[in-house]
Amino acid sequence: xxxxxxxxxxxxxxxxxxxxxxxxxxxxxxxxxxxxxxxxxxxxxxxxxxxxxxxxxxxxxxxxxxxxxxxxxxxxxxxxxxxxxxxxxxxxxxxxxxxxxxxxxxxxxxxxxxxxxxxxxxxxxxxxxxxxxxxxxxxxxxxxxxxxxxxxxxxxxxxxxxxxxxxxxxxxxxxxxxxxxxxxxxxxxxxxxxxxxxxxxxxxxxxxxxxxxxxxxxxxxxxxxxxxxxxxxxxxxxxxxxxxxxxxx
Numbered sequence: 001x002x003x004x005x006x007x008x009x010x011x012x013x014x015x016x017x018x019x020x021x022x023x024x025x026x027x028x029x030x031x032x033x034x035x036x037x038x039x040x041x042x043x044x045x046x047x048x049x050x051x052x053x054x055x056x057x058x059x060x061x062x063x064x065x066x067x068x069x070x071x072x073x074x075x076x077x078x079x080x081x082x083x084x085x086x087x088x089x090x091x092x093x094x095x096x097x098x099x100x101x102x103x104x105x106x107x108x109x110x111x112x113x114x115x116x117x118x119x120x121x122x123x124x125x126x127x128x129x130x131x132x133x134x135x136x137x138x139x140x141x142x143x144x145x146x147x148x149x150x151x152x153x154x155x156x157x158x159x160x161x162x163x164x165x166x167x168x169x170x171x172x173x174x175x176x177x178x179x180x181x182x183x184x185x186x187x188x189x190x191x192x193x194x195x196x197x198x199x200x201x202x203x204x205x206x207x208x209x210x211x212x213x214x215x216x217x218x219x220x221x222x223x224x225x226x227x228x229x230x231x232x233x234x235x236x237x238x239x240x241x242x243x244x245x246x247x248x249x
Contacts, residue, residue, distance in 0.1 A: 030203035039201050052169045057106035059174045061211040065223050067096040067244055097142045101152050111160040114152040117241055118142030127242045149180040158193050171195045176205050
């Protein structure tokens with residue numbers, strides 16, 4: 001009798017049924033108390049040593065979205081008449097992956113993101129009326145590489161973070177240790193502009209990366225919702241790349 005499970009849950013309201021997420025063994029081994037304690041000790045010492053205000057502390061990471069909203073749109077349910085056998089809804093067939101480089105500040109604000117589209121070239125006409133602080137690039141697969149990450153850092157992060165500087169204290173950028181994030185060119189550029197690059201411990205971003213932990217989940221839900229609204233109001237018209245940026249922002 002499986003009813004005992006639900007009776008047990010009624011007696012213990014602090015518990016619920018749930019499915020665990022898969023975890024890579026490397027992440028399981030790397031995320032431990034000594035590593036986490038040492039990470040926050042180094043971060044605290046750095047902030048205190050240079051008297052860095054929270055308005056100078058940033059976190060960057062990459063997020064992939066699909067131009068048509070992705071398969072998550074299929075999970076949205078609606079009320080429909082019981083007697084109707086088949087229900088249809090307009091949605092996009094595009095599964096194009098777009099990489100977004102997001103960067104948030106510890107004070108709750110953010111700088112304008114960077115967008116990386118797949119393909120070998122694109123037309124400037126697509127991106128008319130797009131905020132000039134947005135960085136737009138392309139790569140064969142829509143992913144970042146050393147050059148694109150460096151260009152985002154040079155043309156997007158440095159100008160915006162510098163313009164928001166409140167004191168002479170350094171700017172602190174927290175990021176994972178991906179190869180494209182810590183190139184020698186990027187380190188030299190950071191030193192030239194009084195920016196400290198602080199890498200997260202390897203294989204711990206699922207718990208220590210602020211964007212992964214608290215931002216990208218709600219962001220994905222909001223994007224899926226916005227795509228759903230777009231294809232209803234546009235009567236199924238595909239979202240071009242310029243519209244994607246405007247809708248995302």
